[in-house]
Amino acid sequence: MLKSQRQKDFVFDSVIYVVLFIIMLTMLYPFYYVLIASFNKGSDSLLGGVYLWPRNFTLENYRVFMDDPKWVKAFLVSVLRTVSGTLLGLLLTSIVAYGLSHRDLLFSKVYFTVIVFAMYFSGGLIPYYVVLRSLGLLNSFAVYIIPSMLSTFFLLIAISFFREIPAELKESAHIDGAGELTIFFRIILPVSTPVLATMALFMGVGQWNSWLDSAYFVQSEELRTLAFRMMEVINKSNSPMDSLAVANSASAGVTSFSLQVTSMVVSIVPIICVYPFLQKYFVSGIMLGSVKG
Amino acid sequence: MELETQPKSPGTGGGRRSFLWKRFKKQKVLHLFVGLGMIYLLIFAYTPMFGILMAFKDYSISGGIKGIFTSDWVGLRYFDEFIHDYQFGKLVRNTLVLSLLKVIFAFPAPILLAIMLNEVKHMAFKRFVQTISYLPHFISWVVVVGVSYAFLSADVGVVNKALMAMGFTDEPLAFLTSPNYFWGLAVGSAVWKEMGWWTIIFLAAISGISPSLYEAAEIDGAGRLARIRYITLPGMKGTIVVVLVLTIGSILGGGLVGSNFEQAYLLGNSINNPTSEIVQTYAFRVGLSDGRFSYAAAIDLIQSVISVALIFSSNYIAKRVSGSSLF
Numbered sequence: 001m002l003k004s005q006r007q008k009d010f011v012f013d014s015v016i017y018v019v020l021f022i023i024m025l026t027m028l029y030p031f032y033y034v035l036i037a038s039f040n041k042g043s044d045s046l047l048g049g050v051y052l053w054p055r056n057f058t059l060e061n062y063r064v065f066m067d068d069p070k071w072v073k074a075f076l077v078s079v080l081r082t083v084s085g086t087l088l089g090l091l092l093t094s095i096v097a098y099g100l101s102h103r104d105l106l107f108s109k110v111y112f113t114v115i116v117f118a119m120y121f122s123g124g125l126i127p128y129y130v131v132l133r134s135l136g137l138l139n140s141f142a143v144y145i146i147p148s149m150l151s152t153f154f155l156l157i158a159i160s161f162f163r164e165i166p167a168e169l170k171e172s173a174h175i176d177g178a179g180e181l182t183i184f185f186r187i188i189l190p191v192s193t194p195v196l197a198t199m200a201l202f203m204g205v206g207q208w209n210s211w212l213d214s215a216y217f218v219q220s221e222e223l224r225t226l227a228f229r230m231m232e233v234i235n236k237s238n239s240p241m242d243s244l245a246v247a248n249s250a251s252a253g254v255t256s257f258s259l260q261v262t263s264m265v266v267s268i269v270p271i272i273c274v275y276p277f278l279q280k281y282f283v284s285g286i287m288l289g290s291v292k293g
Numbered sequence: 294m295e296l297e298t299q300p301k302s303p304g305t306g307g308g309r310r311s312f313l314w315k316r317f318k319k320q321k322v323l324h325l326f327v328g329l330g331m332i333y334l335l336i337f338a339y340t341p342m343f344g345i346l347m348a349f350k351d352y353s354i355s356g357g358i359k360g361i362f363t364s365d366w367v368g369l370r371y372f373d374e375f376i377h378d379y380q381f382g383k384l385v386r387n388t389l390v391l392s393l394l395k396v397i398f399a400f401p402a403p404i405l406l407a408i409m410l411n412e413v414k415h416m417a418f419k420r421f422v423q424t425i426s427y428l429p430h431f432i433s434w435v436v437v438v439g440v441s442y443a444f445l446s447a448d449v450g451v452v453n454k455a456l457m458a459m460g461f462t463d464e465p466l467a468f469l470t471s472p473n474y475f476w477g478l479a480v481g482s483a484v485w486k487e488m489g490w491w492t493i494i495f496l497a498a499i500s501g502i503s504p505s506l507y508e509a510a511e512i513d514g515a516g517r518l519a520r521i522r523y524i525t526l527p528g529m530k531g532t533i534v535v536v537l538v539l540t541i542g543s544i545l546g547g548g549l550v551g552s553n554f555e556q557a558y559l560l561g562n563s564i565n566n567p568t569s570e571i572v573q574t575y576a577f578r579v580g581l582s583d584g585r586f587s588y589a590a591a592i593d594l595i596q597s598v599i600s601v602a603l604i605f606s607s608n609y610i611a612k613r614v615s616g617s618s619l620f
Contacts, residue, residue: 257443
């Protein structure tokens, strides 16, 4: 009896481990494939058969990428919007959340109603476009930053985090004569690293990946983001008419496909770099959000 | 702090008012902080809500914000036009089928993954699988579509090259450029991208189950499957219902099951258009590309009304059926 139970458990475990292993592979391999394709000579990749390592190793794809001022510019725009958008977003969200985290705040019911209503209802894309246009935000770098500085979702997460901070911390500062601003910057923010890191990760990734606002609200070539340029290249090669037009015939064997995978690697690497550092925070952060949400 | 949290002074009417005023003055910096947020929401969330009026008016972009109020009423003309649009049937069908397929396939996937992960005793392996599985959540749809292209396209796609090399097919299959494959493609990529992410919440639900339940069941002779069925699943029920309500509420927009718009826009092309064009991509095309603002606003509005109706009705049903609900 005991033995057969053990055998059953062994079969059970094996099935689970195999399935999980397959899932892991399907998650990982696409990234790996894109990586090796970016290091393989473009014209050679088209022949197929490159599965495990670059067959015809080259750095040419990256050289062409970095020599193209359009890609470099787009990369810089993306970096700039990610850094400034995340910092300003964190600042505004946490300031507003700090105010709202005071349980004795007057009119807090009104404030919360305003926030929750905005969470569930929206005017839709077209009226939003009209508002941005009237504010003169279209076709400017500010359109990447200003409209996304406050998200109701992060606001609620930050509020519930701030509420967990022991009141004694603030009280003692009050007694020492510190104003709200001092308390906020010198006491609250430094002890809020977990929630700030969580929000920073999400805001940063959101900014870095965003291409819709570049497509909707910006016409100027100068302001295109990396994600938008990538979308253009992918869309072009995806459309049935085009296909393998060589991006730059002068450079040895670089195709639109190899350029595409190269830009994909460039856009994934920064995310993978920050991911391990912030990961431990966001799991608890999202749980907090899901419990209170 | 102590003084502020005291119960409101009963006092007389006038005294109460001056008491409130004193409290307000004491909190003025906080109200300034919150006020910033309120002004922000007023501009970027509430002003667009007034823009919904556009759908009932003959709005022209030259009118700016004021035009929302000053342009002429046309009643339901644009709604009527949309319903009689020759593409209407196709758009509604595609939108609903895509959303429904995603609920059917993308919703159970994280539940299954969470249950399987919970059975893994090897902590390092468990953590590793988990970390890998939510990585795609952080990658943009643009990259996911790029990956699909690298894998599935007829000319460079690895899958087609491999299928042909192994002799399964003589001609490359047009995964990306045939209406027959679009739904499968969209559902598959949504599962791939979001499965691991939603697993976090379900694992959190499982971790809330008391270990003594499992011990008791084990003593009673319950096998692994029986424990999953009678302890793990019932323990997750509340979370499952809440996530299901959220999913159904955001069924048209994407939500848990991945952005329908981005997928349909990025994976769509002129050949798979019969199955890939959905209400949102259509509204985008006629609105921002063709400049028909009122018409697009009307289409948008229909969609958000349906979404709100869905979230309230699914919440109501969830409350009746299982007792747990979102609100």
